[in-house]
Amino acid sequence: MSISLKTDDKSILSVLLYQFLSEKSAYSSFKEFNKVVKDNFISRDDFKFWFDRFSSGKLDEEEDDLSISDLKSVLSDDKHRLRACIFFETLKEKRSIEKSNDEKVTDAYNRLSKVIDIDFSEFSSCFNRFIGGNLKLKDCEFSDLPLEIVEQVVENLDYFGRSAFRKVSKNMRSIVDDAKFACFSHFNRFGRILKSLDDKLHVRHLFLSSDLVHPLENIIPFLKPEILETISVNSYFFCADLMKRLMGMDQWKNARNLEIYGILCNFGSTENVLHFENITLHVLTMVNNEELAQIKKILLESSQIETFCIDVSIRGKIDWNVIEGGLGPIIPGIDGIRRLVSRNKQQFYEIEEEEKSVKFVRKTYY
Numbered sequence: 001m002s003i004s005l006k007t008d009d010k011s012i013l014s015v016l017l018y019q020f021l022s023e024k025s026a027y028s029s030f031k032e033f034n035k036v037v038k039d040n041f042i043s044r045d046d047f048k049f050w051f052d053r054f055s056s057g058k059l060d061e062e063e064d065d066l067s068i069s070d071l072k073s074v075l076s077d078d079k080h081r082l083r084a085c086i087f088f089e090t091l092k093e094k095r096s097i098e099k100s101n102d103e104k105v106t107d108a109y110n111r112l113s114k115v116i117d118i119d120f121s122e123f124s125s126c127f128n129r130f131i132g133g134n135l136k137l138k139d140c141e142f143s144d145l146p147l148e149i150v151e152q153v154v155e156n157l158d159y160f161g162r163s164a165f166r167k168v169s170k171n172m173r174s175i176v177d178d179a180k181f182a183c184f185s186h187f188n189r190f191g192r193i194l195k196s197l198d199d200k201l202h203v204r205h206l207f208l209s210s211d212l213v214h215p216l217e218n219i220i221p222f223l224k225p226e227i228l229e230t231i232s233v234n235s236y237f238f239c240a241d242l243m244k245r246l247m248g249m250d251q252w253k254n255a256r257n258l259e260i261y262g263i264l265c266n267f268g269s270t271e272n273v274l275h276f277e278n279i280t281l282h283v284l285t286m287v288n289n290e291e292l293a294q295i296k297k298i299l300l301e302s303s304q305i306e307t308f309c310i311d312v313s314i315r316g317k318i319d320w321n322v323i324e325g326g327l328g329p330i331i332p333g334i335d336g337i338r339r340l341v342s343r344n345k346q347q348f349y350e351i352e353e354e355e356k357s358v359k360f361v362r363k364t365y366y
Helices: 009-021 026-036 044-055 068-076 079-094 101-113 120-131 147-155 159-166 170-178 187-195 215-222 240-247 250-254 289-301 320-327
Strands: 205-209 230-235 257-262 278-283 307-311 338-341 347-353 357-364
Touching (some): 159 170
Parallel strands (some): 205 230, 278 307
């Protein structure tokens, strides 16, 4: 019966970890393990080696730094590992011929539940299956699918499907949170869903493509400010009053990257964008002198902006005469590179010129 354990390295390591978490010494665990599994196929030195690793918070990788709680989660969150521990307890109880089956299940469960949080019904189901001769430790489950397949499945789920998937496991929660989510044109329905939530959504990158920018007002308030990093908007009409309300929200103020596609919106006060680290404007036509003057003011006043790019590749190309008309004469240095000097004399913007874009990149004098 123990052959199922002997031929499965992951199960063996799981049982060793289980014994370590049971607060037994390496020596007593070694004696118990070989009494149950027999054949002494794991040496006492092997036990000491792994117990020392577990004590250091290491499992599979050298860079592991796991707490006792983390190590317990390793067993409880992995069906394969959990079943290996239940199987080990089954082997221990199988030798107790004087006990009834109910007593065996109860005693084994009491020992395991001190280490691993598990429901009694789940434990007894596995225990009785092993006692009955079904020794399969690992079933083929959804979690065994390649990560690429799981990600594709998640991306095709609607909001409610994703919400259900997030409850499956910590790993699944991470996959769902990292997946792209497209709400297409159903903004009103999506807005109602967001309003029904008890907590804000963890979204890193919000991309809105709409003729009007109004749907942003129905979405951004329900995103967690500390998580949202990038706001991308593809629109042909920016309502000044709406943009003013959006720029007053914590989500806008905490985001680090801004991308605008279509036409350039009026930022109002330059203070509304000084916190961004990277700004990219994909505009239909070349920006005018007034817009360039505002961009220059933003660049000179900001201590955060690392890159600011104006891209007109959708329809046109960069007109340097217009650039100089808005920014003022910017004469190339002896190295041929144009620079815009910021108010912080230790820093400047190096201007990268291309046919259809101009990019300002913050640099520091050394």
